[in-house]
Amino acid sequence: MRASPKILRAVLPGGGHLLMKMTMVAPMTDDAELLRRYASDRTEDAFAELVRRYLDLVHSAALRQVGGNPASAADVTQAVFTELARHADRLTRHPALTGWLYTTTHRMAARHVRGEVRRQRREQEAHVMQELQRDTGPELDWARLRPVLDAAMHDLGETDRTAVLLRHFEQRPLAEVGSKLGLSENAARMRVERALDKLRTKLAKRGVTSTASALAVALTGQAVTAAPPTLVMAVTSAAVATAVTTTSTSGLLALMAYTKLQTAAAIALIAAIGTALVIQHIDTNRLHRSNVELERRLVLSGAELEATRSAARHSSNELARLRPLQEELMRLRGQITAAGSGTVHPVRPKSIPTAKDIDERMRTPIGILTDHGNATPEDASVSLLWALSIRQRERYIELIKLPDDLPAETKAWGLDYLYKNLGKTYGGLEFSSIRRGRTDDQGTRVYAAFKDPATGREDELVVVLREGRSGWQIVVDDLPREVPEHEQPAP
Numbered sequence: 106m107r108a109s110p111k112i113l114r115a116v117l118p119g120g121g122h123l124l125m126k127m128t129m130v131a132p133m134t135d136d137a138e139l140l141r142r143y144a145s146d147r148t149e150d151a152f153a154e155l156v157r158r159y160l161d162l163v164h165s166a167a168l169r170q171v172g173g174n175p176a177s178a179a180d181v182t183q184a185v186f187t188e189l190a191r192h193a194d195r196l197t198r199h200p201a202l203t204g205w206l207y208t209t210t211h212r213m214a215a216r217h218v219r220g221e222v223r224r225q226r227r228e229q230e231a232h233v234m235q236e237l238q239r240d241t242g243p244e245l246d247w248a249r250l251r252p253v254l255d256a257a258m259h260d261l262g263e264t265d266r267t268a269v270l271l272r273h274f275e276q277r278p279l280a281e282v283g284s285k286l287g288l289s290e291n292a293a294r295m296r297v298e299r300a301l302d303k304l305r306t307k308l309a310k311r312g313v314t315s316t317a318s319a320l321a322v323a324l325t326g327q328a329v330t331a332a333p334p335t336l337v338m339a340v341t342s343a344a345v346a347t348a349v350t351t352t353s354t355s356g357l358l359a360l361m362a363y364t365k366l367q368t369a370a371a372i373a374l375i376a377a378i379g380t381a382l383v384i385q386h387i388d389t390n391r392l393h394r395s396n397v398e399l400e401r402r403l404v405l406s407g408a409e410l411e412a413t414r415s416a417a418r419h420s421s422n423e424l425a426r427l428r429p430l431q432e433e434l435m436r437l438r439g440q441i442t443a444a445g446s447g448t449v450h451p452v453r454p455k456s457i458p459t460a461k462d463i464d465e466r467m468r469t470p471i472g473i474l475t476d477h478g479n480a481t482p483e484d485a486s487v488s489l490l491w492a493l494s495i496r497q498r499e500r501y502i503e504l505i506k507l508p509d510d511l512p513a514e515t516k517a518w519g520l521d522y523l524y525k526n527l528g529k530t531y532g533g534l535e536f537s538s539i540r541r542g543r544t545d546d547q548g549t550r551v552y553a554a555f556k557d558p559a560t561g562r563e564d565e566l567v568v569v570l571r572e573g574r575s576g577w578q579i580v581v582d583d584l585p586r587e588v589p590e591h592e593q594p595a596p
Contacts, residue, residue, distance in 0.1 A: 136155065136158075136202045137197050137198075139151040139152070139154055139155050140155070140193045140194075140196055140197045140202075141197050143155075143190070143193050144193040144194035144197060145194075147345075149341065149345055152189075152190060152193075152341060152344070152345055153337070153338075153341045155186075155189065155202075156186055156337055156340055156341045156344075157337055159202070159203070159206050160182070160332050160336065160337055160340065161329050161330065161331055161332050162203065162206065162207065162270075162274060162275065162329050163182050163185050163186070163206055163207075163210050164178055164179075164182045164332035164333075164336065165328065165329045165330050165332070166207060166210045166211070166214075166255060167181035167182050167185070167210050167213070167214050168330075169251050169252070169254060169255055170210070170211065170214035170215070170218065170255050171214055171217060171218055172218070172225055172229065175333075176396075177217060177218075179333075179336060179339075179340075180217060181210065181213045181214045181217050182210075182332070182336065182340055183339070183340050183343050183344060184213040184217070185206060185209050185210050185213050186340050186341070186344040187343070187344040187347045188209055188213070189206070189209075189344065190344045190345055190347070191347075200285065201267050201271070201285050201286075203267065203270050203271060203274075203275060204263065204266065204267040204270060207258075207266070207270055207274075208259075208263075208266075211255060211259055214255075227510075229252055247323055247327045249313055250308070250313055250315075250323055250327075251327075253308065253311045253312075253313055254308075254328070256311070257304055257307035257308050257311060258304065260307045261300060261303055261304060261307065264286065264296070264300075265296075265299070265300035265303055265304075266300070267285070267286065268282060268286060268293070268296050268297045268300045269297065269300050269301060269304060269324070271285060271286075272297045273297075273301070273321055273324040273325050273328065274324065274328045274329050275329070276325060279293045279294050279297070280293075282296075282297065298317070301317050301320060301321060302317055304320065305317055305320050308320070343389065346385055346389070347389075412544065415544075415572070474487060474490055474491045474494060474536065475487075475491055476488045476491055476492070476497075476500060477491075478576065479503075479504060479575070479576035479577045479578065480576055480577070481577060482541055482549045482551045482570045482577050483539055483541060483551060484577070485504055485551075485570055485576065485577040485578065485579065486539055486551045486553055486568055486570070486579070487539060488500065488504055489501065489504045489505075489568070489579055490531070490536055490553060492504065493527055493528045493531055494533075496528060498524060501524055502520055502524075503575075503578075504578055504579055505520060505523065505578065505579055505581060506571060506573065506578035506579060506580050506581065507519055507520070507581055507584065508582060508584070511584065511586065512586070512587070514588060515584065515585070515586060515587060515588055518588045518592060519581070519584045522592070523581065531555070531566060533558070533559075534555040534556065534557055534558075535555060535556045535557075535558055536553050536554065536555045536566075537554050537555065537556065538553070538554040539551060539552070539553045539554070540552050540554075542567075547569055547580070547582075548569040548570050548571040548580050549569070549570050549571070549572075549577075550567060550568070550569055550570075551567070551568050551569075551570060552565045552566070552567055553565060553566045553568070
């Protein structure tokens with residue numbers, strides 16, 4: 106039975122420590138009471154208090170899980186509190202609202218992150234892992250912990266995760282942690298220590314190594330940061346409006362049926378409230394669609410800019426390759442002028458035709474294929490055909506790009522498997538021309554026309570290339586993640 110503050114002061118005059126302890130246990134009951142007030146009376150003040158209480162936790166977790174994008178974090182935060190408003194009645198019986206909000210944040214963030222955001226986060230994690238392999242310092246860097254923290258947290262069991270959240274995210278005292286988990290204070294301390302040790306093991310598997318004390322300090326100081334002040338009202342208004350839109354009309358109709366006051370004035374009131382709420386919901390959706398469209402245009406503009414830069418680099422490479430041909434032409438003109446009216450025997454150019462020459466003439470015998478480097482997609486394709494035709498394995502490996510996250514054993518098998526099959530299939534063909542196709546998010550396509558001397562069949566070989574730090578490479582994305590059983594060596 107909960108005593109009122111007046112009774113506590115009467116029974117415990119001057120007992121500041123015990124009074125503080127009783128006050129700190131109260132938030133669990135307060136959460137349930139606030140949810141009941143909102144679920145039964147639609148009291149927006151009660152819901153706003155819940156938002157203020159947990160906004161920093163939800164926003165910080167969302168911000169980490171959407172790659173640090175403030176706009177995306179705000180959308181995820183709004184979605185989480187919208188879910189809280191919709192399920193307020195059911196959640197009044199939930200033992201720990203913190204755990205539910207944290208899990209819902211993870212689910213909403215996973216739904217929100219798609220496409221480019223997910224790819225950028227994977228690249229960021231890969232970069233952090235590479236940096237960690239080179240850094241042997243004992244201190245735990247928050248910039249390295251942040252991208253992998255939430256994934257490791259959700260690998261924990263629900264009880265362990267809730268223990269870490271209450272103790273190190275919300276900085277609750279052990280007595281309150283034990284009260285929420287149904288444990289004594291000493292048992293809660295042991296539970297938190299074991300959960301923290303499990304989290305440290307999960308992080309170590311992702312390349313983030315630290316001591317338990319360093320991890321605790323990092324979580325306590327950085328896991329929950331202050332959300333933007335304006336986000337409280339924005340999230341509260343949007344969540345309440347969205348939840349009320351789906352329930353207000355049916356709730357009012359039920360009330361009218363119960364009280365049997367089916368009058369024209371009540372019907373008009375329902376229609377007015379429902380219409381206002383629907384209009385507000387439509388306006389909110391329209392603004393959201395406008396924001397999405399603006400973000401899409403920004404992404405398209407960036408892609409067009411990158412395509413323009415790639416074309417400029419390609420033009421510079423073409424000019425560099427044409428310069429020797431121009432010098433050869435000037436040399437021949439000089440020979441003709443010096444010879445006067447005498448007979449001049451034709452001189453073969455010293456330069457080997459480039460991929461651009463092959464594309465212009467559209468027909469080149471296989472005998473002149475050679476290593477053209479990989480400054481352009483065409484050059485890389487011709488170099489690959491050359492490497493396959495003369496079985497130059499080292500050059501072939503330099504021109505092939507496999508996914509970075511493939512296991513080393515699968516990469517070794519894939520390179521050997523492709524080398525054998527590509528060499529067997531295309532090594533003896535006669536390639537006559539090469540041309541560049543379209544470019545999309547998968548890469549740039551290059552088509553090489555060939556003829557099979559054995560059957561006389563003519564067709565095109567299609568390869569997809571991407572540009573990296575060392576030039577263009579042929580991309581192979583469809584290898585299995587594990588070596589097939591029939592390809593594994595016999596024990």
